[in-house]
Amino acid sequence: MPTISAESMARRPSLAERRKTQTRFEIAKTAAKLFAEHGTADVTADQIAAAAGIGLRTFYRYCRTKEDAIEPMLSAGAERWLADIESGPRRLPTLEELEAAAVRALTPDTDTEDLRITRGLLQAMADDQALRSVWHRINLDGEDALYRTLTGLAGADADPLRLRLIAGATAGAIRIALEQWAATNGPTSGPGSAADLVVRCISELTAGLRD
Structure with missing residues (x-):
């Protein structure tokens, strides 16, 4: 069976990192859709979190502001x-x-x-x-x-x-x-x-x- 080198393992993001990246992108896509439709003034972080299927605390774990x-x-x-x-x-x-x-x-x-x-x-x-x-x-x-x-x-x-x-x-x-x-x-x-x-x-x- 082929082995995976330590160098290759170091370059490959962990499962947790890949999940974090995917979650962050899903939040971004949700926010982008809402902003495109309504602008930022009428969209809250709560609305973005709810539409993305996450809690507000989780939203702020990934994003500093709703615009970010x-x-x-x-x-x-x-x-x-x-x-x-x-x-x-x-x-x-x-x-x-x-x-x-x-x-x-x-x-x-x-x-x-x-x-x-x-x-x-x-x-x-x-x-x-x-x-x-x-x-x-x-x-x-x-x-x-x-x-x-x-x-x-x-x-x-x-x-x-x-x-x-x-x-x-x-x-x-x-x-x-x-x-x-x-x-x-x-x-x-x-x-x-x-x-x-x-x-x-x-x-x-x-x-x-x-x-």
Whole structure:
């Protein structure tokens, strides 16, 4: 029988951690649905907890505020993008490779429910400062995470300013693409989709960085 190395076991999240992550995402999805329909002013933490099938104490064990509850829903695409980049060759990815990874992260295999919920949530942000604050914080965190990833892949001789520009331009392109897609009520696939707009935004915002 094959054995599992200690290194492999260390990388694999425990069952408790996987359950915690799943619970946190279910809370986020529930909150996102309610906020998309009603905005934050008319939705309470009690309502989110009840709709998610958990107690209020459990809700606050996972979320600091009702607005923070949506964070896993909005950061999921960026996490998939970073994971895709990190799983590639151990070198600085090209802008075309970053673009392709972003498209994959925003292209659902079959289930488009999460993408539709995200679109509704982004639409609700137009009139909700609390939600916009969470959204911008998530984007800034994602840009910082991308910069750290690129720095690790590029090596000691890389120009840190160029890496920051790449991280800022590509992360900003994805944010703008998603916001425009939501504002125009774009489809989940094909022309006008989030993935389609990402290609245009990354291409235009990184034009000056291309060799």
